Amino acid sequence: MIAEFDTPSDLVRAAQAAYKDGWRRMDCYTPYPVEEAAEAIGFHKNKVPLVTVVGGVMGLCAMFSLETWIATLAYPLNIGGRPTYSWPAFIVPAYEWTILFAGLSACFGMLALNGLPSLYHPLFNAPNFRGGATDDKFFLCLEALDPKFDVAETRAYLESFGPTSVVEVEY
Amino acid sequence: MIDPQTGEFRVLAPGQTFKSVTAKIADIVLTPKLSLGWLAFLSIAGSVAMLVLVAVTWLFLKGVGIWAITQPVAWGFAIINFVWWIGIGHAGTLISAILLLFKQGWRNSINRFAEAMTIFAVVCAGMFPLIHVGRPWLAYWLFPYPNTMNVWPQFRSPLLWDVFAVSTYATISIVFWYMGMIPDFGTLRDRATSKFAQYFYGLLSVGWRGSVRHWMRYETASLLLAGLATPLVLSVHTVISFDFAVAVIPGWHTTIFPPYFVAGAIYSGFAMVLTLAIPLRHVFHLEGLVTERHIDNMGKVMLGTGLIVAYGYGMEVFMAWYSASHWEFFMMWNRMFGPMGWSYWVLIFCNIAFPLTTLWVRKLRTNIAFMFLISLIVNTGMWFERFVIVVTSLYRDFLPSSWGTYRATKWDYATYVGTLGLFTTLFLLFVRFLPMIPMNEIKMMLPAAKITPKAETAAGAGD
Numbered sequence: 155m156i157a158e159f160d161t162p163s164d165l166v167r168a169a170q171a172a173y174k175d176g177w178r179r180m181d182c183y184t185p186y187p188v189e190e191a192a193e194a195i196g197f198h199k200n201k202v203p204l205v206t207v208v209g210g211v212m213g214l215c216a217m218f219s220l221e222t223w224i225a226t227l228a229y230p231l232n233i234g235g236r237p238t239y240s241w242p243a244f245i246v247p248a249y250e251w252t253i254l255f256a257g258l259s260a261c262f263g264m265l266a267l268n269g270l271p272s273l274y275h276p277l278f279n280a281p282n283f284r285g286g287a288t289d290d291k292f293f294l295c296l297e298a299l300d301p302k303f304d305v306a307e308t309r310a311y312l313e314s315f316g317p318t319s320v321v322e323v324e325y
Numbered sequence: 326m327i328d329p330q331t332g333e334f335r336v337l338a339p340g341q342t343f344k345s346v347t348a349k350i351a352d353i354v355l356t357p358k359l360s361l362g363w364l365a366f367l368s369i370a371g372s373v374a375m376l377v378l379v380a381v382t383w384l385f386l387k388g389v390g391i392w393a394i395t396q397p398v399a400w401g402f403a404i405i406n407f408v409w410w411i412g413i414g415h416a417g418t419l420i421s422a423i424l425l426l427f428k429q430g431w432r433n434s435i436n437r438f439a440e441a442m443t444i445f446a447v448v449c450a451g452m453f454p455l456i457h458v459g460r461p462w463l464a465y466w467l468f469p470y471p472n473t474m475n476v477w478p479q480f481r482s483p484l485l486w487d488v489f490a491v492s493t494y495a496t497i498s499i500v501f502w503y504m505g506m507i508p509d510f511g512t513l514r515d516r517a518t519s520k521f522a523q524y525f526y527g528l529l530s531v532g533w534r535g536s537v538r539h540w541m542r543y544e545t546a547s548l549l550l551a552g553l554a555t556p557l558v559l560s561v562h563t564v565i566s567f568d569f570a571v572a573v574i575p576g577w578h579t580t581i582f583p584p585y586f587v588a589g590a591i592y593s594g595f596a597m598v599l600t601l602a603i604p605l606r607h608v609f610h611l612e613g614l615v616t617e618r619h620i621d622n623m624g625k626v627m628l629g630t631g632l633i634v635a636y637g638y639g640m641e642v643f644m645a646w647y648s649a650s651h652w653e654f655f656m657m658w659n660r661m662f663g664p665m666g667w668s669y670w671v672l673i674f675c676n677i678a679f680p681l682t683t684l685w686v687r688k689l690r691t692n693i694a695f696m697f698l699i700s701l702i703v704n705t706g707m708w709f710e711r712f713v714i715v716v717t718s719l720y721r722d723f724l725p726s727s728w729g730t731y732r733a734t735k736w737d738y739a740t741y742v743g744t745l746g747l748f749t750t751l752f753l754l755f756v757r758f759l760p761m762i763p764m765n766e767i768k769m770m771l772p773a774a775k776i777t778p779k780a781e782t783a784a785g786a787g788d
Contacts, residue, residue: 161773162773181536184535184540185508185512186508186774187541187543187765188540188774189544192537192540192541197538202545203545217489228477229475243480246486246560246564247480250493250557250560251489253497256553257501257553258496258497258500260549260550261500261501261504263546264543264545265531267542268536268542270531270532272532274532275532277534288508288511288512288516288533289343289347290342290347290768
């Protein structure tokens, strides 16, 4: 069941109220990031930083050990008797790979945590969703999986917030 | 100017709504019409880009002997152009990453096409070292991979560091750019009327639906990528400067190179953003989104980085004297008054004398025609900076018996001019088929996006 609002403030107020009334299986859909709405539905932390750190450390270890292995074991070069394990020279590529792996993990980790790419989502069945969710409308969705859900009651509940419309989504 | 509704500095022209922003930006892409002007520009740029195809084909057939590179100037146009193009790219990353970290909201209007500029500049730049290696079909030997020859790359060489720096830079720039466009692809998908556009942008948008949970992860990822791209962009030009600074040639072997290369890169990059932004806002009527304040701010950044570059030049001259090295001193004298001294004075005029005296004046910084002119002058000047560094350091080094000169051939010019055409072609395709201004970030800055604690209407029962 989705309710459509014209302004972000209306959405945030409705989301706060619904969260306070015990709704948990809910989500907001906005055309740009509305931090207050995420706060309102109790979404404070995400795992993207963790994924990024893990990626960065992996890149660092991968490149530094590759360089060390090549320079000391696989293809040691004796240049005027200088040490083969010349770690200061290895820093630059290791640094670049730290950033490369961390950056790729941040982007693809974000997409994976979001469950994207996805070819289908029931929300797109709602007639008014595609018209506004990525343009200038703000949606609050109370999902049928929530124990408090009941078609008639939820509709009345959402209508009490004074939205532009309330639509039941095929699912 | 303070916006009365939000109490913040106003960057965008007033009177815009979420809907008008979407319409303005999306319709440039979604209109089925092909404007004659765009087609004309595309065909001109495309023809110029053919030059690079011809020049590179001939190069592959004949080898690098068709260029002017020989002893003592073994690095010529290819390296000059490589450094110049990469430098131009850096402003895009600076705008998208560093200014995001500093919460400079005004960047939101220009960051997308600045990032696109980065990628296309890196495309042009990356080509040069590859075609310069002599046997470009073996360029993959630069990468460490197990092979039957049982040899591995030499990780102590700055030239190999370059491979990793530039390839990482290209990858991260593309990822950052694409990730930034995902929500806008969603908007285009929902707004498109033709079936093909719906499929095309639908695939690119990977099913984005604007859930705030997604948005929060997306915001975190953008911030992290910005935080990663910032040290990356500084390291890339630093590593490129190591290509020179690690060598012992007078004029190259100096510690001022890394910071001065980075500042110079940002200087020329901002000039290129202006070169692109000024015609774009005019042609697509985006004056409300890319305002005079943007142009003014970019002028200020150019002034700041230009002064760092001026300090770099000053330090080079100072060290030539202070080092008490005969070779350093001669290099500087030769650079200024030798047979190629003219190039040094072109550089001083274009990078220092003209821009750093006029950019102080606010009236001139907000004069659009003047800023366009200055952007072209600075880009010329920065090209000459690389020319001076590469050629005038090499052509008269230690032994007078090995002195020579450098005279670029028609193939050098054809390759260089061709990449200008390639860059323009890619950019024209970008403005026509991809959203050139991030809609979601502009919407965030509109006064209507401010969350008000309680409006008099529409406050419901659960409030």
